[in-house]
Every structure is written in structure tokens, then in C-alpha cells.
Amino acid sequence: MDFSQFSTILFLTVILTIFAAVSGSRDLPGDYIRLPSQSQASRFFHEPENDDNDQGTRWAILLAGSNGYWNYRHQADVCHAYQLLRKGGLKEENIIVFMYDDIASNVENPRPGVIINKPDGGDVYEGVPKDYTGAEVHADNFYAALLGNKSALTGGSGKVVDSGPNDHIFVYYTDHGGPGVLGMPVGPYLYASDLNEVLKKKHASGSYKSLVFYLEACESGSIFEGLLPEDINIYATTASNAVESSWGTYCPGEYPPPPPEYSTCLGDLYSIAWMEDSDIHNLRTESLHQQYKLVKDRTINGYYGSHVMEYGDVGLSNNHLFLYLGTNPANDQY
Template sequence: MSDVANQTPGWALLYPEPPQSGARRGPHIYPRSDLLTFSILFLFAAIIRIGTMKFSTVLLPLLAAPFAASEHTSNWAVLVSTSRFWFNYRHLANVLSLYRTVKRLGIPDSQIILMLPDDMACNPRNAFPGTVYNNADRALDLYGDNIEVDYRGYEVTVENFIRLMTDRVGEDMPRSKRLMTDERSNILVYMTGHGGNEFLKFQDAEEISAFDLADAFGQMWEKKRYHEILFMIDTCQANTMYSKFYSPNILATGSSEIDQSSYSHHADNDVGVAVIDRYTYYNLEFLENQVKDPTSKLTMGELFDSYDEEKIHSRPGIRYDLFAGGEQEARNRKVMDFFGNVQNVEVESRNETGWIREAGHSSIKLHKSHEQSVANVSSQQPSVENLRREGAWKVDEEQGWNKQAYGVAALIGCASIWLAGSWLESM
């Protein structure tokens, strides 16, 4: 049999041998035929895969053109008040005011982390129990029914804040207390309270330093937890808190320079204390009066240009050097890139090369399997001939190839439907 196998022409191993006239063939093993079928299907799947990726990389970015410049797929907000006690009412109002604004502009509660160290709404000194206001006319209750506080009271600590930002939490931590960001997330970090030169007090009991904050953002960058960060802080000597930042893609702004205080805007005589700070008040004035809806095209540069030292009573600072593209690129960023919400389609074109590399490895494996199958054919010829004599399990060659052709046609049809569905879904 070995001589016969050696004399067999190459085409006989690739295609089934023609049946003898007047005889029906018994069972036969066609390893090369099966290999050919599998190779056709594999190559067809590769073409469909690559075609789909080309479709995605060319057409989907055009459909997502309004968002393509920012290259982020989600927005998150971390809003932190660090002050306890009734006389710090305005710090709670600062955070709740910004909380209402980002919710109005589209960021859902599931992507907002709200940290409130004290419950001013239920303080016995509150003349309006269960409410918090930021204006003397009390037109809007900031502490309404739909507020979701994630960290409350003594949960607001330096340790918990750093663990939140770096995701160093236990598996039992509820999702509502975690910052579930990735390398495609833009994050607004707003902090308010009492501070000094390169420190911010937490609940009048501990401090977070500018170095601590810088290292937390450094860990976030190394762990791919953000795409861009807008850091805003309203405290005395606020600008010193971002002086130690070193991680890329951070745009930072604060209410006052070193040796400057951050002042309150106005007080409510019935409440008995100041109800909002000046820096936060004028940021909110721009956001509420100018940014009407999530389609706004206003830029961060326009927001920064609205700062008036005579109104704020201190000199706000802005740090551009860490941002990719520098000052011009940072100023051109849309306000909605940080204060609003996006739901982008993430195009994974970067995986295309890797997938093709995997296809090459698969081809090598197929070639090795083919060589092994040739050896198996030679060793299995006697048993095949015996089975042929017994006449069990007869297969017609033409029907077999017809079935394979039908299978390929069905696969082409399914792929066409898939491509059409993907195109319609991306519209």
C-alpha cells in the first residue's frame, strides 16, 4: 500500500477520487477535502472580519464626528465637600449646586460620586428643615427628592477619597461607591472646603496635601483610569493644590492664589449663614445662563474668560501645561466634554493588527494539521478499503459538495445581514 500511496497523484489527495462505474462507494476519509472546506470558511470569515473593521474604522468615525475630537466615551463627576458644621453651609451648597448642573446637562447619578460630610438639611439650626438653598429667594431646593449621596458623614475621609480615585477598594464595595472609569473616561473633580498652602482640610480633623492629590492622579494615569481630568477647587489658596500635579491630560483651575482667601458670595438672613462661595457662584452663572442644553458648543476658554477678579475678589488660576496640546487645545475643549454626558461608539481598530497576526498563527497550525492528515491517510488506507468492502455508510460525492456549497452560501447570506444590521445600527 505504501507504493500505491506514493504513486497517487497530488490532486487525488485534494479532491475525492472519482467513483468507479456501476459501483457505489463506501465510506472514505478525505482529510484534504475537509481541510479545503475549513480553509475556505476561515478565509471568508477573515474577509468578513477585516471588512467589518474597515467599515467601522472608516464610516463610524464619520457618524460620530461631533464627538470624535474629544476621543472619550463617558463622563464622570466626583463632587466633594470636605467641611462639617453649620457655619460651613455654603460648602455643602457649592457641591449640591454643581451636582444639579451636571445632572441637568446629562451626567446620570450612576456616573456621579457625591461626598457630603454633614447633613445641613437636617441640622436643628436649619430654619427650613430638609432643604438646602444657594440663593436668598430660595427658588430651588438643592436637597430635593432625587438626590443620591454616595459618601456621607464620617465616610468622607482622605483615605476613602484616595481609595475611590485609585480604585483600591474591596470586592464587597457597592458599585455606587466606586469610580468605574477607564482610559476613555473624562472626569470632573470638584472640591470645596477650607484649605491653605498645598493642603485641604477634611472635616477639620485631617488634611490631604497637594502631593497626596498628585500621587493619586499619577496612579490613576498608570492604571488607565481616565482620558482627561478637569480639576476644580474652591478653597483659600486653592491654586497651590494643583501645583504638584505631574500626570498628563489634566486641566486644573482654582479660586485663589497663594496667600489669598476664597470669599462667600452672599448670605440668607433667614438661614443665618452664607449660602454659596463667589468662585462657584460665577462658574454656575456661566453654566446656567450660557450652557442651555447638552448640544452647547461653548468652550472651556470661554468659561475661563468669564472669570472677573473684581467679582470673585481673588485671582483664579488655570494650569494648562499638563494638557495634551497645551493651552490652545485645552481652551478649545468644549464645556460639555466635562460637564455633560456622551455615549460614544468605541471603535477598536487598534485590535485589527493583532487579529490578523492571530489569523497567521492559525494558518500555520492548519498547515501542520494538513501534513499530519496526509500521514494519517497513508496509515489508514487498509482499514478504509476493508470498510469499503463491507459497504457501510455510503456518501455520494456530488451531494457532499452541494451541501458544502449551500453552507458557504448560507454563511455569505448571514454575513450580509450582519453587515447591513451593523450599518443600520450605526446610523
């Protein structure tokens, strides 16, 4: 046995002794060492990518799954997300927007042609592309766009995620949901089993390096819990666990309220949390995991609150947000 082998054995012996001492001081069933879960180990051993050396293209799909003025907040969320990505440097051709587009010009809108996402916020509607609107906002078009399958589209701009093996994809969905199901304004609902099969198919095509999915809906944890594999380079966070509601924010009667002329919520709590965090920070230095923790803390401490969850390949959460959202140069010092 050489010296290096002896040193390694000695080190492991010391570590095991420490663990045994710690375990012995607790009321644990039996003598064992508590090991990290697979997901925890994935985060620990996953090396963050070097953003500056990454040659991939950033793609994004933004989807508001509702219509009607009372659902103002969902389209406001998507419009805000679009502005965030554009400021981050993503090209319009690489951002695909699904929204019914019946809010800005709605007779109930107190500011015609304008959509805001927070009480003192500016217009987030201006410049948002009309890729898929009205009757074009349905599950089949969403799946086709994600898979890059232009031939399966019905109507719309024809934009799809035409990604390659080095590319990074960001998907953001906001609407109502229930156990294993998400709303859509047209056609059948979006079901958890179907969505996860599409994600597996996207992975099998070898057409992305990593994919991040942010999901805002009630019972949104049920969309991925026990369904999203941990080995297909997809990391997802959800606004709630599998059995609870998620919540709107900037609502009448709450603090802070919307301007008095608004009779509806301006945003969703989880969505506002991740976007307002992204609006002010340097996303070259903030990781997905750091944002997850910040959003989790803000969302559970809200007026009502929910438990933000994470699924899939949690090791990807070591990556910087820049890989998916870009970053606003104005935030370089933050």
C-alpha cells in the first residue's frame, strides 16, 4: 500500500467516525449513515456550465392558458416575461408567445391598449408578438411548437423551437390547473401524461442541451411529480405542490393593491416572484437554485401562499439563469 492509498483510507475512516458520532447523538432507528437523495446528489455533483463559452442558442415558449378579462393576470405575466427575455438579449425569432390576446383591447380594461403586471408598472404589452392568438392557442399547437414540428401547426406565425443539440430552452406556462391537468382557452386541456410524453420525445430527438420549465397553476406539482424523469436534462419548478392552490397577487383588497380602476389581479404570486427577481439581478451570477429558493421564500410568505416545488434534473439548477433568460446589461452590478 503506497502513501496516497493509506491517506485516502485514513480520510474515509475519519469521515465515517464523525458521521457515526453524529448519528449516535440523534434518535435514529438503527445504526446507519443518512445518505443524500438522488436529487440532492445530482445538484451536488453537477458542474455549472461556463456561460461565456456556451455556443448554444436560447429558445423560449411563453404560454397563457386562459382568456377573459377576469384572467387578466395570466396574459400580463406572459407579456412581462417576454419583455424580460428581450432585455436579456433573446431574439424575437427565438421567443414563441401563446396568448388569447383579448385583454389589451377589452372594454373592461381601464387603460386601452396597455397591460401592466404590477401596480406601479409600465406597459408590458407593447411589442409582444402575436404568434398564436385566439383559437390558435391550444395544446396541439403548443406541442408542435415545442417539438419543432411545423407541419403539425394550425394557424399562427409558424414559429417553432427549431433547436439543436447545444441549445437551451425555457418554457413558461401560466393559467388555472387541477390534479394532472392544465387549462387551455381552446380545445382539450393539457394533461400531465401527454406533456411529459412530449418532453420525453423532445429529449429523444437530441434537439436540446437543457430545458427549464416554470409552471404557474393550482396543483401544478401534480404535472411533474412522479412523471418527469431525472435523466432527460429537464429542470422544472412549480408554483405549488400537487394538492394546493397557487395564488394571484396585486389583487383588489390586498396589499399592495392594483390601481383603483382595476377590478382584477395584475399578476400571479410565483410568477411575479421569479420575474421581479430576474428584473433586478445580474443573471450571469444568479443560479436557478438561488432563484428557486428566493421564489420559494416569497411565495410561501405571501398573503395566502403556496409551496414552490422542483422536479426533474435538479443538478441543472446549478446553472446560471443567463443560460436560459439572458441578462439585462443594466443589472451587471447587481
